[in-house]
Structures are given as C-alpha cells and as structure tokens.
Amino acid sequence: xxxxxxxxxxxxxxxxxxxxxxxxxxxxxxxxxxxxxxxxxxxxxxxxxxxxxxxxxxxxxxxxxxxxxxxxxxxxxxxxxxxxxxxxxxxxxxxxxxxxxxxxxxxxxxxxxxxxxxxxxxxxxxxxxxxxxxxxxxxxxxxxxxxxxxxxxxxxxxxxxxxxxxxxxxxxxxxxxxxxxxxxxxxxxxxxxxxxxxxxxxxxxxxxxxxxxxxxxxxxxxxx
Amino acid sequence: xxxxxxxxxxxxxxxxxxxxxxxxxxxxxxxxxxxxxxxxxxxxxxxxxxxxxxxxxxxxxxxxxxxxxxxxxxxxxxxxxxxxxxxxxxxxxxxxxxxxxxxxxxxx
Amino acid sequence: xxxxxxxxxxxxxxxxxxxxxxxxxxxxxxxxxxxxxxxxxxxxxxxxxxxxxxxxxxxxxxxxxxxxxxxxxxxxxxxxxxxxxxxxxxxxxxxxxxxxxxxxxxxxxxxxxxxxxxxxxxxxxxxxxxxxxxxxxxxxxxxxxxxxxxxxxxxxxxxxxxxxxxxxxxxxxxxxxxxxxxxxxxxxxxxxxxxxxxxxxxxxxxxxxxxxxxxxxxxxxxxxxxxxxxxxxxxxxxxxxxxxxxxxxxxxxxxxxxxxxxxxxxxxxxxxxxxxx
Numbered sequence: 001x002x003x004x005x006x007x008x009x010x011x012x013x014x015x016x017x018x019x020x021x022x023x024x025x026x027x028x029x030x031x032x033x034x035x036x037x038x039x040x041x042x043x044x045x046x047x048x049x050x051x052x053x054x055x056x057x058x059x060x061x062x063x064x065x066x067x068x069x070x071x072x073x074x075x076x077x078x079x080x081x082x083x084x085x086x087x088x089x090x091x092x093x094x095x096x097x098x099x100x101x102x103x104x105x106x107x108x109x110x111x112x113x114x115x116x117x118x119x120x121x122x123x124x125x126x127x128x129x130x131x132x133x134x135x136x137x138x139x140x141x142x143x144x145x146x147x148x149x150x151x152x153x154x155x156x157x158x159x160x161x162x163x164x165x166x167x168x169x170x171x172x173x174x175x176x177x178x179x180x181x182x183x184x185x186x187x188x189x190x191x192x193x194x195x196x197x198x199x200x201x202x203x204x205x206x207x208x209x210x211x212x213x214x215x216x217x218x219x220x221x222x223x224x
Numbered sequence: 225x226x227x228x229x230x231x232x233x234x235x236x237x238x239x240x241x242x243x244x245x246x247x248x249x250x251x252x253x254x255x256x257x258x259x260x261x262x263x264x265x266x267x268x269x270x271x272x273x274x275x276x277x278x279x280x281x282x283x284x285x286x287x288x289x290x291x292x293x294x295x296x297x298x299x300x301x302x303x304x305x306x307x308x309x310x311x312x313x314x315x316x317x318x319x320x321x322x323x324x325x326x327x328x329x330x331x332x
Numbered sequence: 333x334x335x336x337x338x339x340x341x342x343x344x345x346x347x348x349x350x351x352x353x354x355x356x357x358x359x360x361x362x363x364x365x366x367x368x369x370x371x372x373x374x375x376x377x378x379x380x381x382x383x384x385x386x387x388x389x390x391x392x393x394x395x396x397x398x399x400x401x402x403x404x405x406x407x408x409x410x411x412x413x414x415x416x417x418x419x420x421x422x423x424x425x426x427x428x429x430x431x432x433x434x435x436x437x438x439x440x441x442x443x444x445x446x447x448x449x450x451x452x453x454x455x456x457x458x459x460x461x462x463x464x465x466x467x468x469x470x471x472x473x474x475x476x477x478x479x480x481x482x483x484x485x486x487x488x489x490x491x492x493x494x495x496x497x498x499x500x501x502x503x504x505x506x507x508x509x510x511x512x513x514x515x516x517x518x519x520x521x522x523x524x525x526x527x528x529x530x531x532x533x534x535x536x537x538x539x540x541x542x543x544x545x546x547x548x549x550x551x552x553x554x555x556x557x558x559x560x561x562x563x564x565x566x567x568x569x570x571x572x573x574x575x576x577x578x579x580x581x582x583x584x585x586x587x588x589x590x591x592x593x594x595x596x597x598x599x600x601x602x603x604x605x606x607x608x609x
Contacts, residue, residue: 033500038508041501045585052577055511066508066516069538070523115512115575121462122572135529144368148520148527148534186514195513202512226467231387249383253465253558295465295558296385 047119061085065191074191082190090184091198093205097176099166100206105214106221108207109133115202131182131197131211140221148193156216156223163218178212227252228323232313237330238305246277247300248313248325256291272317277301280309305331368531372609386475386553386560386605389467393476396469405441407434407477418481418602422591424494431498433590435564438473439582457581461565464557474562475551478604486544486597495591498584502592505585506537515574517589532609537596544597549606556609563590 042056058066061082068074093100111130117123138145139152155178165171180187183198183205197203203211214220230250238244250272257269269291277285285301303311308331316322397403397414407417408425422433428440439453448456460466490496506517520529522538535542551560561569564586568579579585 033497033504037497038501038504041584041588042505042508042510045580045583045588046577047580049577055575055577058508058510062509062514065514066504069507069518116572118462118568118572118578120458120568120578144531146527146529148529191509193519195515197513200512200514229388231383231391233383247383249385249388251388251467294555296388298382298385300382 049119052117061186061190068191071189071191079190082186083188086184086187086190086196086199089196089199090180090187091205092179093209097172097179098209099175099217100209100213102210102214102217102220104207105210105212108203108211109139109214129203129207131203133211136193139215152215152222154223156218156220159216161216161218161223166216166218175212175216178215179208182211183208228315228317228321230313230315230323230325232311232325232327234303234311234327234329236328237332240305240307240331242305243302244305244329245300246303246311246313247298249296249298250315251296252317254291254293254295254297270317270319272297272315275299275313275315277303278310278312278314279303280307281312305329307331369528369533372531375609384553384605384607385558386551386607387479389472389475389551389560390479390605391472392467392469393472393474396473397476399469400442400473401445402438402441402473404445405437407437414477414480416481416484418478418604419484419486420488422495422498422587422594423489424492430584431494431587431591433563433587433594434477435474435562436582436587438470438477454581457564460559461568464559466559468559471551471560471562475560475605478551478602481602482604483601485599485601486548486594488591488595488598490595490598495595498588498591499595502588502590502595505588506592511574511576513575515576517570517574519574537593541600543593544600547593547597548600548602549604551604552606552608554608560605 043053046053046056064078064082068078071079108130110133111128112132112135113124113128113130115124115128133139133152134143134145136146136148137150137152138147139155141153145151159174161171161174166175181189182203184196185192185194186196195202198205198208215222217223228251230248233247235244252270252272254271255269256271258267259265260267271291271293272289275287275289276283277287284303287299287301289297308329310326311329312324312326314322314324403412405411406425406427407414408420408423409416418434421437422431424431425437425440430436432440435457439457442448442453442456443450457470460468460471488495490499507522509516518537520527520534521543522536524536524538526536527534535546537543547563550566551562552566553560564579564581567586567589568581571577571579
C-alpha cells in the first residue's frame with residue numbers, strides 16, 4: 001500500500017519536473033513579438049509632436065488588414081467584417097447624388113499635395129489637398145501613371161455614360177458606385193492599397209463627387 | 225570638399241599609341257542664371273565655363289561649358305598616350321574661380 | 333446542323349471579342365510612359381559607367397572620419413575597422429545594449445567620441461535633408477564607411493535573438509496599415525505583381541533578390557538633388573509620402589526597418605554608391 005503510494009507520488013513528481021523542463025524550451029509562440037513591443041518601437045521612431053501622433057492609432061479595419069499580407073490571403077470572415085464596417089462609413093454630399101464639376105475633379109486628381117508634414121521642409125500646407133491618383137492609375141490617354149491600380153482610361157465611355165443617359169436612374173447609380181469607391185474603397189475592396197480618402201477626411205464629399213464626375217462625365221478629357 | 229575640387233582618374237600605365245580615357249568629376253553646383261517671371265529680377269548663375277586638358281604642358285583638348293551641364297559633372301576625354309609624364313586639367317568658372325589638377329601616367 | 337453553325341458563330345464572335353479586348357489592354361501598355369521608362373533605364377545604365385559623383389563625399393568622409401574621432405568607433409569588427417562593417421550590420425552591440433544599424437552606430441559613436449549631445453547628433457545627421465548640393469560631413473562619413481565594404485556580400489546574423497527580434501518587429505511594421513491614408517511599406521514594396529508608381533518601377537520584398545538590389549546601393553547619389561541620399565533620409569522621405577508623422581533618425585524604428593531590409597538582402601553584393609534620378 002505504502003509502496004504504491006510512494007511510486008504514485010514519484011510518477012507525478014517526475015511528470016511535473018518534465019513538464020517544467022518543457023516550458024523552459026523556447027516554443028515557436030515565444031519567438032513571435034508582442035503587439036506592445038511593435039507599438040513601442042513605432043512610437044520611438046516619430047517626432048513627439050502632439051499634432052500628429054493621432055495619426056498612428058489604428059482603427060478596427062486597419063488592425064484586421066494588418067494581420068494579412070494581401071487581400072488574397074484574407075479568410076472570408078475577415079473580408080466580410082471589413083466590408084460590413086466600411087459600408088457604415090460612407091457620407092454623401094449635402095445635395096445627394098448629382099453630377100459635380102469635372103474641372104475641379106481634374107485638379108484634385110492631378111494634385112499630389114496634402115497631408116505630408118516634415119519638420120525639415122517639404123511640408124504641405126494645411127489647405128493643400130489632392131488624391132495623387134496618377135501615382136497608381138492610368139487616367140487620361142498619354143499621361144504617365146502608375147500600374148498599382150487598374151487603368152481608368154476612358155472610364156465613362158467604357159460604362160456607356162452618354163449625355164442622354166447620364167441623368168437617368170442607371171446613370172446616377174453608376175455615379176453613386178464610383179463615388180462610393182473613391183470615398184471609401186474598402187467598402188467593396190477590403191484592405192486594398194487605395195486610401196479611404198473620404199472616410200479619413202483627406203477629401204470632402206463634394207471633392208469626391210467632383211472626382212467621380214471627372215471620371216464619368218462625357219465632356220471630361222478622360223472620355224474624349 | 226569645396227566647390228572646384230575634382231577627382232581625376234587616368235590609367236596608371238598605357239601602351240604607346242593607345243587611346244585612353246581621362247575621367248574626372250568636378251564638384252560644382254552648375255546653377256543657371258535665372259530670371260523671375262513675375263518680378264523680372266535676375267539671379268546670376270554659377271557654372272564652369274572652360275576645361276583644358278594638357279599632356280606634359282601641351283594643350284590637347286579644350287571644352288567650353290555652360291549651365292546646361294548638370295551639377296558635379298562627370299567628364300571623360302579621350303587621349304592618345306604618346307609619352308610618360310603628367311596629365312593636367314585646368315578649369316575655370318564664371319565667377320573667377322580657377323583650378324588645376326594633375327595625375328601621372330607611364331607609357332611603355 | 334443549324335444549331336452547330338449557330339454555336340460555332342457565337343463561339344467565334346466570343347473569341348474575336350476576347351482577342352480584341354486583349355489588344356486594347358495591350359495598347360494601354362504601349363503608351364508613351366513605357367518609352368519614358370526605357371529612356372530612364374538607359375540613362376541609369378549610362379550613369380553606371382565612369383566615376384560616380386558620390387565618390388566626392390567618400391573623399392570628404394575619410395577626413396571627417398578622423399576629425400570626429402571615429403577611428404575609435406567599433407562597428408562590430410574592432411575599433412576603426414570599416415572594411416566589411418556594412419556587410420554585417422545591423423547587429424547587437426553590448427556596450428550600447430541595442431541592436432544598431434550603420435547610421436545609428438555612427439550617431440552613437442559621435443556621442444561617445446566626439447562629445448556631441450543627442451540633439452547635436454540629430455542636427456548633424458539631418459543638416460542636408462531638404463537641400464541640394466549640400467556638402468554634408470555626416471553623409472560623407474556614411475558614404476566612406478559604406479564604400480569600404482564594396483564587393484562583400486550582406487551577412488546579417490539572423491541567428492542572434494536580438495537581431496531576429498528587430499527583424500520580426502520590422503516585418504510587422506512593414507505590413508501594418510497605419511495613418512490617414514492607410515499606407516504601409518507594403519503598399520508599394522510588396523506583392524508578386526510587377527507595378528510602378530507613376531513612371532518609376534517598384535521593387536518588392538516578396539519577390540526574391542529585389543530588396544537586396546535596392547539596399548545594396550545606398551547611399552545613392554541623386555542627380556535631382558546633386559547629393560547622396562542615406563538610408564535614414566530615404567526612410568524619412570518614404571514616411572513623409574505615406575502621410576505618417578515626421579521620422580526620427582537613429583531611432584529603434586529605423587533599426588527595425590533596417591534589420592528587416594538588410595536581413596532580406598542577405599547574400600547580395602554591396603555596390604555603393606548607386607546613382608539615380
């Protein structure tokens with residue numbers, strides 16, 4: 001009886017020691033870095049100007065997107081979550097969906113200014129704004145543009161927008177679709193490289209409507 | 225390095241009659257003369273105007289330059305290696321700067 | 333019989349339509365931007381011959397190195413030894429208790445051996461930022477030390493747990509969406525698809541060898557500013573374009589990004605200085 005008790009305790013003791021030894025081995029989990037460490041390193045890299053430190057707070061969608069290296073690597077659940085979150089974040093102009101001014105839109109599309117601050121010069125003014133669209137897109141024929149995003153040449157023409165059908169419900173629906181993409185690209189393309197211009201306030205709803213008009217209007221140079 | 229200093233590179237040795245490349249980089253801002261379109265005010269430029277290549281004190285090449293050449297220009301001039309000695313470049317700019325630089329070459 | 337004719341006609345039209353679409357898509361690629369890019373690449377190829385104007389700074393750097401007592405500075409191979417220094421950085425330095433890359437180490441040594449305060453070091457390091465034809469001594473020192481490793485291959489020790497930790501942190505930051513334009517390094521410099529920003533080709537950390545080719549030529553002489561650009565200046569400019577807050581040189585963020593980029597570049601031959609637009 002005593003012998004069995006002694007052997008039993010010995011067995012438990014040995015198991016206990018062996019598990020303790022296993023814990024000392026660095027597991028794969030311990031080699032990964034913690035989010036607090038990453039955040040600390042990130043904070044240390046910026047000038048501590050309170051005007052700009054708000055910029056590094058991630059919102060929910062950004063946090064989800066940061067976990068995956070690309071859109072293709074995302075599981076359907078994460079995709080759904082981002083689409084759900086972003087569809088709530090769209091604001092339309094005061095007067096609703098109506099064609100804006102494509103000349104103003106053209107200026108915004110071509111401007112690369114707005115939002116860049118550095119204490120060593122090369123800063124944008126607070127009143128500067130623009131979408132810098134040519135960095136990633138080809139828009140007007142013959143103007144150099146990037147290839148990170150799809151080509152937008154003859155965009156309105158491709159979707160068959162003409163003077164006759166632009167004010168029909170279908171024409172305005174197309175305008176609304178393009179407005180939504182420029183305002184908040186993640187509502188349809190979650191975690192895309194395209195900034196959520198309207199959501200972040202880089203462009204106002206009126207600006208976004210002007211840009212959508214520039215892309216779709218039959219008189220716009222994009223469609224000529 | 226101050227404006228006007230240069231790096232001069234020639235092959236250390238060459239065969240007699242061989243055409244070698246005399247390469248140099250001259251530190252210089254090469255700014256053009258600008259006129260402000262609104263006020264009409266002129267900002268004078270600062271650029272190299274002349275470069276001469278000498279081989280044993282004999283003038284071999286002369287090059288006139290103007291502000292169209294970019295800053296810190298890299299210039300390569302061909303030279304037929306006739307004899308050992310000193311290769312010298314002499315250059316000046318439009319603000320009165322005058323400089324020289326030499327390198328030695330052995331010709332077999 | 334009619335059914336077969338009809339089906340084959342529809343099929344033929346569909347094929348023609350598909351081919352037509354492909355041609356239109358291909359014509360998008362033959363716009364003048366492609367010509368422009370080819371000319372830029374030809375220009376870069378021609379610039380690779382001859383003397384790189386960045387070597388002016390290397391000559392300046394040799395004197396500045398002694399002037400600021402950096403022959404006492406240990407880059408990991410012994411005090412004052414610069415041959416091969418760039419190839420094994422970033423690494424952990426027990427005297428500073430930090431992982432450091434080349435510029436951070438130079439900044440630290442300037443504090444130790446040249447009597448500078450951290451604010452003076454930052455001012456010294458950023459004196460040429462935003463300028464052109466600036467004969468900066470800091471850029472000269474970085475150029476001199478970097479050129480001494482020409483011909484060697486990057487061999488960052490990723491087995492060192494401290495370096496590996498910085499590599500992992502750098503990798504997380506590289507892929508983390510931050511800021512009012514939702515950008516990160518991976519927006520431009522990741523992915524398998526070849527892309528360009530306006531007329532400039534982009535390298536990707538996900539395509540093998542490209543990160544190495546990009547970092548092995550830094551400091552890079554830029555024709556548009558007629559002066560060299562060091563790695564930390566390049567980070568500062570990228571971070572400004574990403575609409576992130578102003579970058580602090582010699583910070584842990586810089587070391588993390590360097591650890592990730594140089595670690596990915598392992599095996600690439602060093603060819604400093606590069607030259608570009």
